[in-house]
C-alpha cells in the first residue's frame with residue numbers, strides 16, 4: 001500500500017444520549033469541520049467517500065443510507081460503506097487511492113447506541129445457533145477474559161484500575177470530547193463493588209453517541225494543499241477465530257500479526273491510541289504491540305473515556321494523526337478492534353512527514 | 354446413546370431463536386419540529402439555503418447540497434400526483450382494503466414528493482399530474498404522526514403539466530389555492 | 531494499477547430454503563466451490579472480503595465475525611462491505627481493489643443471503659414510528675417509478691411480461707436457479723396476481739437462499755490457474771441520495787455516470803456493439819427496458835424496443851443477450867445477487883456458462899444496484915487483458 005496522508009480529523013463530543021439528533025444531524029457537523037480544515041466544501045471535492053456504521057445500533061435497516069443525505073452527493077459520488085468500524089472504511093479508501101482510482105477521500109463513522117441496550121444488542125453478533133440464543137452480552141464475555149488473566153496472575157485488579165485512573169486523568173487534561181474524565185485514584189476505584197465480576201463498571205467503556213470524520217489523500221496532494229499532515233506508513237488488520245474457547249484470551253495474536261505487518265517495531269512509538277473497550281484489554285494490546293514505558297498510551301483517555309462505537313477506531317487513528325500534525329510527536333501507533341474479546345484488530349503506524 | 358438411535362434421528366433443519374430487541378427511537382430535530390406541527394394539523398417543509406428547494410417532511414438537510422436546513426415553510430393542504438401504484442396486498446390494522454392507491458404526492462409549496470394513500474377515488478382514473486387534497490382525521494384523534502392525514506382524495510381541478518410537477522407554489526395551481 | 535483477474539467462481543444451489551446448511555455452511559459451500567474451480571486450497575488465500583445486505587435479514591449482527599472460521603480467516607484480513615442491494619457488486623470491486631492496489635496477490639470474496647432464516651419483507655419495511663406504515667415494501671416503492679417510465683416511453687403494457695418470460699426461459703438453462711419455469715408463457719405471467727400495479731407476481735423476483743464466491747488474483751498468479759483468467763477491465767461505483775428535489779428516479783444519474791465510468795475504463799463507446807452480453811440486476815421485469823436506457827444500450831425512451839424485438843433474448847438469437855443465467859428474476863439471495871451478476875458475466879467470457887453460454891462471448895458487463903435505485907456497482911470483464 002502507498003504512503004497516504006491524513007490531512008484532517010474531526011470528532012463530536014461523546015454523549016450518552018444525543019437525544020433528538022438523527023444520523024444526518026450527528027454526521028453533518030463533523031464532516032463539515034473535517035472538510036473545512038482543508039478548505040473543502042463537501043463530498044464533491046474529494047474523489048471517494050467511505051463510511052462505517054452498524055444498523056443494529058440504531059435498530060433500523062440501512063442506517064447508512066441516511067448518511068448519504070449529509071454528503072451533498074449530487075451529482076453522484078464514488079461512495080462505499082463497511083458494516084464495521086470506520087477504521088476499515090479508511091482501509092478501503094487507502095486501497096482505492098493505492099490503486100490509482102482516487103487521490104483523496106472522506107471517511108466517516110457514526111453510531112447512535114442510545115436507542116438500544118448495546119451490550120445486549122451485541123450478543124446477537126455471536127454464532128446464531130450456539131451462542132446468540134444464550135444472550136451472552138459483550139460485557140460478560142470481556143469479564144470471562146479478564147478472569148483468565150487475573151487467575152493466571154498475568155495482571156492484577158490494581159493494574160486494571162491504574163488503566164482507568166490514567167484514562168480519566170488524560171481525558172481531563174487532553175480531551176474536551178470525553179464523556180468520562182477526572183481525577184480518581186486506584187484506591188477509590190478498587191473500593192467500588194464489582195459489576196460483572198471481575199469487572200467493575202469503570203473497567204468498561206461508556207456507551208456514547210456521536211461521529212467522527214477524516215480526510216486523507218496522496219502525499220503529493222497533501223503537499224499541494226499546503227496543510228500539515230500525518231503519513232500512514234503502515235496498516236494491516238487480522239481476524240481470529242470466533243470460537244472463544246479455541247483462542248488464547250490472554251494474548252491478541254491478531255494484533256501481533258497486524259503489528260508485524262504494519263511495521264510497528266521499525267521505529268520508536270511515542271504515542272499509542274488503543275481501542276480497548278475494557279481496562280484489561282489495554283494491557284493485552286500493549287503487550288501485543290510490544291509497547292513499554294517509553295510509549296504514552298491513550299493520551300486522549302481512549303474509549304474508556306467515551307466510545308463512539310463504529311467511529312472509535314477511526315478516532316484512535318485521528319487522535320494520533322492530530323498529535324503528529326500539531327508537531328507534538330513524530331511517530332505513533334493507532335489500533336481498532338471489532339468482535340467479542342478483541343476478535344478482529346487493525347493496526348496503523350503514523351509518522352510525521 | 355446407541356448407534357441405532359443416532360442414525361435414526363432426523364436432520365435438524367431449523368431451530369427457533371426469536372430475537373427481541375427494544376429500541377427507543379428519537380425522531381431527529383427536524384422531524385420533531387415537523388411532528389409538532391402535524392399534531393396541530395399543519396404540514397411543514399424546510400427550505401434549503403443552497404438550492405432553495407423545499408423538502409417535506411424535512412430531515413434537517415438538503416440531500417443534494419449536503420447543507421443543514423432550518424427555514425420552516427408551511428405547505429398547502431393540496432398536492433399533485435407525481436406517480437402511484439395500485440396495491441393488492443392488505444395493510445395490517447388498516448380499514449382500507451385492496452386494491453388501494455399508494456401515491457408519490459408533492460404538496461403545494463414543496464419540491465419533493467412523499468408517499469401516502471389515496472382514497473375516495475376511482476382507481477382506474479387516478480393519473481400522474483392529478484390534483485388531490487388531504488383528508489384529515491377528526492381533530493381529537495390527532496397525534497404526532499403523518500397518518501393524522503388519513504388519505505388524499507381527488508380534486509376537481511385541471512391537471513398539472515408533467516414539467517410543472519414538483520414546482521407548484523403554495524398559492525396552488527392556476528390560482529386555485 | 532495492477533492487473534487483476536477472476537480465477538475461480540463458486541456458487542451454491544439457489545432455493546427458497548436451504549434447510550440442509552447453516553449460514554456458515556452456505557458461505558463455505560460457495561467459497562469451497564470457488565477454490566475448487568481455481569484449483570486452490572485455503573492456504574492460497576491472503577484475505578477475505580465478504581458482503582451481504584442488511585444484517586436484519588438473518589438477525590446476525592456483523593456476521594463476518596461469526597463466519598470467520600467457516601471462511602478460513604483466522605490470522606487473515608477480513609473486510610465486510612454493505613452497500614444495500616448493490617453489495618454483491620461492490621464487494622467484488624472492493625475485493626479487486628485489494629489486488630489492483632498491489633497490496634495482495636490473491637483474495638477470496640464471498641456474498642450471501644439466507645432469507646429463509648428471517649423475514650426480509652419485514653426487515654425492509656421495519657415500521658418506523660414517524661412515517662405511515664403502508665406495507666408497500668420494495669415493490670410499492672418501485673412500482674410508481676415503473677409507471678412513470680411507461681408514461682414517458684409509451685412502452686407497450688406487456689413489455690414487463692415479455693421480460694418475465696424471457697428471463698425464466700433463460701433461467702431454465704441454469705440448473706442452479708431457484709425458479710425453474712421452462713414452460714412459462716406470456717399468458718401465465720399476465721394472469722398471475724397483480725401485487726403493486728404494474729408489477730404482477732411473476733414479474734417480481736423470488737426470495738432465495740444462496741451464496742456466491744470468487745477468487746481474484748494478480749497477473750502472475752492468474753496465469754497459473756487451471757482455467758483461463760477473466761480480466762477485470764473496469765470497475766465503478768456511484769451513489770446518490772434516496773430523495774432530493776429534481777431527482778430523476780426513472781433514469782438515475784448515478785447509474786448513467788457509473789456506466790460511463792466503467793465503459794471509459796474498458797474502452798467501450800458502444801456497449802450494445804462492443805459487449806457480447808450483460809448480467810444486469812433486474813428484480814422487477816420493467817427494470818430491463820429502464821436499465822437498457824440507463825446503461826446506454828438504447829436511446830432514452832427506446833429500451834423497450836430492444837426487449838420487444840428480442841435483442842436481449844438468447845432464445846430469439848438477440849444481438850445483446852441480457853441475463854442469460856436467468857437473472858435476479860430466477861434467483862434472489864439479495865446480498866449475493868449482485869455478485870452472481872458479476873460472476874455470471876465472468877463465466878460467459880470464460881466460456882463455461884453451460885447451457886446458457888453466449889457463443890463466442892469475449893467481453894461482458896456485470897451490474898448491481900440497490901437502495902432506492904441510488905447505489906450502483908458495475909464491472910466489465912474480458913478474456914482480453
Ligand SMILES: [Zn+2]
Pocket residue numbers: 401402403404405406415416417418419420
Ligand atoms: Zn439544496
